[in-house]
Amino acid sequence: MSANNIPYKIYLNESELPKAWYNLRADMKNKPAPLLNPGTHAPMTAQELSGVFCEELVRQELDETTPYFPIPQEIQDFYKMYRPSPLVRAYCLEQKLQTPAKIYYKFEGNNTSGSHKLNSAIAQAYYAKQQGLKGVTTETGAGQWGTALSMACSYFDLDCKVYMVKVSYEQKPFRREVMRTYGASVTPSPSLETQVGRKILAEHPGTTGSLGCAISEAVEVATSTEGYRYVLGSVLNQVLLHQSIIGLETKAALDKYGIQPDMIIGCAGGGSNLGGLIAPFMGEKLRGEADYRIIAVEPASCPSFTRGKYAYDFCDTGMVCPLAKMYTLGSGFIPAPNHAGGLRYHGMSSTLSQLYADGLMEAVAVPQTEVFQAAETFARVEGILPAPESSHAIKVAIDEAIQCRETGEEKTIVFGLTGTGYFDLVAYEKFHNGEMSDYIPTDEDLQASFDKLPKF
Amino acid sequence: MSANNIPYKIYLNESELPKAWYNLRADMKNKPAPLLNPGTHAPMTAQELSGVFCEELVRQELDETTPYFPIPQEIQDFYKMYRPSPLVRAYCLEQKLQTPAKIYYKFEGNNTSGSHKLNSAIAQAYYAKQQGLKGVTTETGAGQWGTALSMACSYFDLDCKVYMVKVSYEQKPFRREVMRTYGASVTPSPSLETQVGRKILAEHPGTTGSLGCAISEAVEVATSTEGYRYVLGSVLNQVLLHQSIIGLETKAALDKYGIQPDMIIGCAGGGSNLGGLIAPFMGEKLRGEADYRIIAVEPASCPSFTRGKYAYDFCDTGMVCPLAKMYTLGSGFIPAPNHAGGLRYHGMSSTLSQLYADGLMEAVAVPQTEVFQAAETFARVEGILPAPESSHAIKVAIDEAIQCRETGEEKTIVFGLTGTGYFDLVAYEKFHNGEMSDYIPTDEDLQASFDKLPKF
Numbered sequence: 001m002s003a004n005n006i007p008y009k010i011y012l013n014e015s016e017l018p019k020a021w022y023n024l025r026a027d028m029k030n031k032p033a034p035l036l037n038p039g040t041h042a043p044m045t046a047q048e049l050s051g052v053f054c055e056e057l058v059r060q061e062l063d064e065t066t067p068y069f070p071i072p073q074e075i076q077d078f079y080k081m082y083r084p085s086p087l088v089r090a091y092c093l094e095q096k097l098q099t100p101a102k103i104y105y106k107f108e109g110n111n112t113s114g115s116h117k118l119n120s121a122i123a124q125a126y127y128a129k130q131q132g133l134k135g136v137t138t139e140t141g142a143g144q145w146g147t148a149l150s151m152a153c154s155y156f157d158l159d160c161k162v163y164m165v166k167v168s169y170e171q172k173p174f175r176r177e178v179m180r181t182y183g184a185s186v187t188p189s190p191s192l193e194t195q196v197g198r199k200i201l202a203e204h205p206g207t208t209g210s211l212g213c214a215i216s217e218a219v220e221v222a223t224s225t226e227g228y229r230y231v232l233g234s235v236l237n238q239v240l241l242h243q244s245i246i247g248l249e250t251k252a253a254l255d256k257y258g259i260q261p262d263m264i265i266g267c268a269g270g271g272s273n274l275g276g277l278i279a280p281f282m283g284e285k286l287r288g289e290a291d292y293r294i295i296a297v298e299p300a301s302c303p304s305f306t307r308g309k310y311a312y313d314f315c316d317t318g319m320v321c322p323l324a325k326m327y328t329l330g331s332g333f334i335p336a337p338n339h340a341g342g343l344r345y346h347g348m349s350s351t352l353s354q355l356y357a358d359g360l361m362e363a364v365a366v367p368q369t370e371v372f373q374a375a376e377t378f379a380r381v382e383g384i385l386p387a388p389e390s391s392h393a394i395k396v397a398i399d400e401a402i403q404c405r406e407t408g409e410e411k412t413i414v415f416g417l418t419g420t421g422y423f424d425l426v427a428y429e430k431f432h433n434g435e436m437s438d439y440i441p442t443d444e445d446l447q448a449s450f451d452k453l454p455k456f
Numbered sequence: 457m458s459a460n461n462i463p464y465k466i467y468l469n470e471s472e473l474p475k476a477w478y479n480l481r482a483d484m485k486n487k488p489a490p491l492l493n494p495g496t497h498a499p500m501t502a503q504e505l506s507g508v509f510c511e512e513l514v515r516q517e518l519d520e521t522t523p524y525f526p527i528p529q530e531i532q533d534f535y536k537m538y539r540p541s542p543l544v545r546a547y548c549l550e551q552k553l554q555t556p557a558k559i560y561y562k563f564e565g566n567n568t569s570g571s572h573k574l575n576s577a578i579a580q581a582y583y584a585k586q587q588g589l590k591g592v593t594t595e596t597g598a599g600q601w602g603t604a605l606s607m608a609c610s611y612f613d614l615d616c617k618v619y620m621v622k623v624s625y626e627q628k629p630f631r632r633e634v635m636r637t638y639g640a641s642v643t644p645s646p647s648l649e650t651q652v653g654r655k656i657l658a659e660h661p662g663t664t665g666s667l668g669c670a671i672s673e674a675v676e677v678a679t680s681t682e683g684y685r686y687v688l689g690s691v692l693n694q695v696l697l698h699q700s701i702i703g704l705e706t707k708a709a710l711d712k713y714g715i716q717p718d719m720i721i722g723c724a725g726g727g728s729n730l731g732g733l734i735a736p737f738m739g740e741k742l743r744g745e746a747d748y749r750i751i752a753v754e755p756a757s758c759p760s761f762t763r764g765k766y767a768y769d770f771c772d773t774g775m776v777c778p779l780a781k782m783y784t785l786g787s788g789f790i791p792a793p794n795h796a797g798g799l800r801y802h803g804m805s806s807t808l809s810q811l812y813a814d815g816l817m818e819a820v821a822v823p824q825t826e827v828f829q830a831a832e833t834f835a836r837v838e839g840i841l842p843a844p845e846s847s848h849a850i851k852v853a854i855d856e857a858i859q860c861r862e863t864g865e866e867k868t869i870v871f872g873l874t875g876t877g878y879f880d881l882v883a884y885e886k887f888h889n890g891e892m893s894d895y896i897p898t899d900e901d902l903q904a905s906f907d908k909l910p911k912f
Binding site: 007008009011013014077078080081082088091092110111112114118151154155173174177178180181182183376379380381382383384385420422423425428429432 | 463464465467469470533534536537538544547548566567568570574607610611629630633634636637638639832835836837838839840841876878879881884885888
């Protein structure tokens with residue numbers, strides 16, 4: 001099959017691994033809008049942010065000009081335990097689709113967190129340890145981020161408190177056990193342990209939770225507990241910086257074999273995977289060195305890019321966090337309970353939002369039953385059971401490859417396969433039993449949510 | 457950390473992948489004892505076996521002289537989807553243990569079956585397809601083999617009927633969903649669907665099943681259904697042949713960096729992993745070219761090597777299969793229900809049994825709470841959540857490394873990490889909650905089982 005001498009899987013050597021993260025903002029002419037203090041509406045200062053985040057991470061969060069941040073040796077060593085991740089040529093999928101397109105995917109699922117989330121978790125845990133902290137708090141949705149952070153904290157001997165969106169906590173009982181294996185505590189959110197949790201439960205009894213709620217709880221605990229800070233697995237500039245390792249490795253592997261992609265496709269929730277995957281490609285595009293189609297894929301049930309407003313909004317449901325300018329469905333937006341897996345955040349990374357507003361990338365929303373159909377097709381031919389999140393990118397990659405079959409174009413498609421679906425089998429079971437539904441929010445639903453956006 | 461220039465993970469290039477399987481029997485002076493017809497006690501003929509197994513697999517099963525079997529191109533292509541598997545230097549584990557030992561593990565878990573089982577599943581499905589069959593039947597214990605076979609059958613568009621040991625079926629509800637994703641049917645065993653299942657249920661109402669029961673059911677269905685054959689994931693010579701890919705890759709990776717191991721450690725249930733992992737090393741030992749300690753690790757709750765009899769016994773509980781000479785606990789032996797995970801077969805590969813009888817390898821039995829302690833230690837430093845089966849090898853590798861710390865010896869330890877524990881979290885939960893117990897069969901239990909061994 002690999003007649004043109006492209007192997008099924010391209011692994012970089014350890015010596016070829018990136019030694020620095022790439023800060024996409026350095027090449028952006030229109031910088032992402034700054035975080036604002038929710039009281040004064042002035043840009044958040046480093047001092048204000050360092051009550052919530054570690055100091056070095058605040059520096060990374062605010063730095064819009066330094067293009068490369070060296071990766072500390074301890075983090076490089078940890079990366080070597082599960083990186084490089086393979087760039088896989090999807091020969092079997094191409095054959096199944098009878099497409100002239102060449103399909104590649106960067107597979108980030110070969111680690112116990114089951115996803116790319118570990119790339120930033122280990123960095124954030126490292127800086128927390130460097131600062132002499134006792135522990136960190138965080139939220140998790142599908143559980144990938146919480147698992148990743150548990151692993152990272154265990155490695156650096158830090159305490160780890162995870163607030164897990166209640167619907168995921170109930171759908172994924174085994175995720176909790178993995179986090180316990182790594183010594184973390186896991187609390188379903190909203191909980192009665194925090195002021196903000198009690199307030200949300202009083203206002204919305206029986207809510208199944210949202211990432212926005214869980215963030216509020218984790219931030220409250222971090223800011224009210226000595227020696228703790230809050231860490232976040234997506235949305236933030238620092239996270240996109242760490243996740244650039246995905247794109248840098250992808251680019252290095254493509255370059256090694258002289259492969260020029262036509263399009264880069266990634267799923268998008270808060271933007272951690274997409275921002276990391278596209279970073280060096282978008283950098284070339286910003287610098288005018290190359291052109292690529294860059295496609296964000298989001299769930300039709302949580303369509304922040306395709307149906308959200310580009311506006312300042314709270315990052316959390318409890319409205320205790322700074323305001324960020326982003327494509328948002330409103331901080332009170334909670335996806336329908338039949339929405340499976342992650343990609344359930346109400347907003348989108350400010351950096352990606354600015355790039356989308358500037359017309360530098362596309363976005364498409366897909367319904368979840370079609371996503372699971374794509375997942376099953378992929379699993380059967382490529383042998384990997386994909387996470388529902390990742391399957392959004394698979395769906396659009398397949399659509400594009402089928403279009404190539406119609407037109408005869410031999411396009412080169414690269415997509416991010418962020419993780420595995422081993423903890424998503426309740427959702428797969430619903431799909432197999434024909435019990436999965438597609439819920440798309442109505443315009444009225446969204447308008448009611450937009451009406452509550454902060455006004456100033 | 458990798459000061460001596462051994463990378464964390466050694467990946468062979470595609471061009472370095474083995475092109476032929478190695479048949480260990482060709483180098484054995486004392487060949488393994490033949491399978492016997494349970495009625496006549498004469499060696500099973502190819503014709504007799506081909507009512508149960510595919511023809512090419514029968515040829516492989518009986519061939520004791522051909523050292524190498526070329527791997528068909530289609531199988532090589534499939535292997536490239538998830539192989540080479542990495543040979544990992546466990547720098548972090550070494551540091552944690554403060555040992556001068558050098559520890560390497562061959563990690564077979566980076567595929568959706570979660571284990572090495574896919575190596576033989578794809579071969580057996582390929583030959584079934586070549587023979588024009590409609591489908592295959594099999595048993596599965598922990599579920600790894602059933603998942604692997606489902607994936608392989610889906611790839612070649614074969615029907616797949618899996619009989620799953622009831623206790624695993626109940627402990628691992630999600631395994632069934634993975635197999636369904638690949639289009640297989642899964643029946644808890646013993647079932648009311650077969651004669652032998654009904655008989656076993658009548659004699660042992662409420663039994664939680666065993667591999668031996670499930671084999672009987674799968675064989676009955678295969679031999680009574682047009683266009684079907686039975687396939688088995690362990691024990692058989694053909695399986696060890698296919699699994700030699702593990703050892704051949706391991707050897708190639710070690711040779712590439714000039715590493716000479718002192719000992720090879722593998723977990724052993726029916727022998728599929730152990731037989732594959734040790735094959736080329738044992739070959740060198742048999743040919744007098746090198747010497748290694750070779751250590752089989754089995755559960756104290758199912759100790760066929762360390763406490764079994766070396767005798768002819770039935771391969772299945774229902775006594776419908778041929779007799780094999782092996783270390784056995786008796787075909788009626790069923791591990792205590794608190795035994796977690798796989799490695800629950802009552803016997804052991806005839807090839808490995810002969811090698812053990814000839815003093816060419818060692819065996820040790822370990823209690824399961826210590827196995828889970830080793831698993832947790834490993835997960836926290838190496839980042840991989842291991843399968844309970846694999847953790848038996850981890851336990852002994854850690855013990856050997858600690859002994860090196862005491863003696864100051866810089867031994868090189870290689871062990872097989874057969875798979876991941878993502879579907880074993882019920883067992884991990886019991887371990888975390890202090891609800892896991894160790895059950896070791898009494899001498900009286902075993903004697904009662906030995907009394908039922910066939911006599912002739």
